[in-house]
Amino acid sequence: MIQTNATFALGEQQVAVRDLVRRVALEKVAPRAAAIDASAEYPQDMFDLLNELGLFLLPFPESYGGANDLLSGCVAVEELGRVCYNTAYILFMQWLPIGAIIGGGTREQQDRYLPDLAAGRTRGAFSLTEAQSGSDVSGMKTRAVRDGAGYRISGAKIWCTNAAKSDFVLVAARVDGPDKSGINFFIVPTDTPGFEIGRKEDKSGARGVPSNALFLDNVVVGEEQRIGPEGDGFRSVMEALNGSRPIVAARGVGLAQGAIDHATDFISNRRAFGRTVSDFQGIRWMVADMEIQTEAARQLTYRAATMVDAGITGQAMAKAAAIAKTFSSDTAMKVASDAVQLFGAAGISAEYPIGRYFRDAKVLQIIEGTNQIQRNLIARTMLGREQEARA
Numbered sequence: 001m002i003q004t005n006a007t008f009a010l011g012e013q014q015v016a017v018r019d020l021v022r023r024v025a026l027e028k029v030a031p032r033a034a035a036i037d038a039s040a041e042y043p044q045d046m047f048d049l050l051n052e053l054g055l056f057l058l059p060f061p062e063s064y065g066g067a068n069d070l071l072s073g074c075v076a077v078e079e080l081g082r083v084c085y086n087t088a089y090i091l092f093m094q095w096l097p098i099g100a101i102i103g104g105g106t107r108e109q110q111d112r113y114l115p116d117l118a119a120g121r122t123r124g125a126f127s128l129t130e131a132q133s134g135s136d137v138s139g140m141k142t143r144a145v146r147d148g149a150g151y152r153i154s155g156a157k158i159w160c161t162n163a164a165k166s167d168f169v170l171v172a173a174r175v176d177g178p179d180k181s182g183i184n185f186f187i188v189p190t191d192t193p194g195f196e197i198g199r200k201e202d203k204s205g206a207r208g209v210p211s212n213a214l215f216l217d218n219v220v221v222g223e224e225q226r227i228g229p230e231g232d233g234f235r236s237v238m239e240a241l242n243g244s245r246p247i248v249a250a251r252g253v254g255l256a257q258g259a260i261d262h263a264t265d266f267i268s269n270r271r272a273f274g275r276t277v278s279d280f281q282g283i284r285w286m287v288a289d290m291e292i293q294t295e296a297a298r299q300l301t302y303r304a305a306t307m308v309d310a311g312i313t314g315q316a317m318a319k320a321a322a323i324a325k326t327f328s329s330d331t332a333m334k335v336a337s338d339a340v341q342l343f344g345a346a347g348i349s350a351e352y353p354i355g356r357y358f359r360d361a362k363v364l365q366i367i368e369g370t371n372q373i374q375r376n377l378i379a380r381t382m383l384g385r386e387q388e389a390r391a
Helices: 012-039 044-052 070-083 085-104 107-118 233-268 281-309 314-348 354-366 371-383
Strands: 124-127 143-147 150-161 168-174 183-189 195-200 211-222
Touching: 012 044, 012 070, 012 085, 012 354, 044 085, 070 085, 070 233, 070 281, 085 107, 085 124, 085 168, 085 183, 085 233, 085 354, 124 150, 150 168, 150 183, 168 211, 183 211, 183 233, 233 281, 233 314, 233 354, 281 314, 314 354, 314 371
Parallel strands: 124 168
Antiparallel strands: 143 150, 143 168, 150 211, 168 183, 195 211
């Protein structure tokens, strides 16, 4: 059952996008969702469908054929996520390298890579995480050493989502210095000698979009493949990623709304003790709380996206994006957990889809910056940096 949500935060363009994507999601995406999750195979047909709809262009500048409308992007991701988290994830993964190159790349890099990404002719991935430095970026060990007019990159990465399907990966490597200021991103084609994609992780959620380890052994890249000035590229790319975080929040809103859709349909057609399950007051209050939390997450997400579209950057944007991502993914987890409870024993059966929402929601609390790290960021904008204890 699809419910109609309030649209006062949306303009004509966003409503049109929502209605189009909702129809396509119900007709073409929903029937594929269970099979994508079960097989853990990349759904090329869903990538092709998103490309045919022109959705790869939504959040980006009009100079590259885009609509310059992140709010529409969030609405599209929300509607896809209601029926299939993996398809929504594909859309986000196509947008992620585009946003990073727009935020930190040169005009030459943008002209070279963005048209093919926006048209779906190429795919990219983003690699930051290492085994010993997930949230602790300053512990990164992958290094890019100057070699003539370019660099030699050596190191290992984990959890690089989309790498196995990508033409290039944005790889973070330390150029100089012990902290984040010495880190740059490099555009590394996946067929570069010395670049190896490791085994695919067997994930509990987000199963249709592969995540792999990466190994770099003296991978040679030119200076033109470095994003941003040496020692400054990390900051510019991460600022751009703050602007994409509302899309991550929209995935949480979609998951929560989808869980509500399935749960309300189930309890409205189930009887116990001579009554329809949806008539019990305890159940009704549970569903009401699920709706309250999801609507609050939706409005925080729309607010953050609207700030991006208005050109707001810096601490104000970082805080709003972190709040939206944290609240929306926590809400997705809470709502999906309650939905499983409403299904009773059926909730833990693979025959029903609700378990998929539960597993995908857990993933979202961890990826794209753990919610603990997001809370640190929010507190830092309010209280300043925490003082390191000195013995």
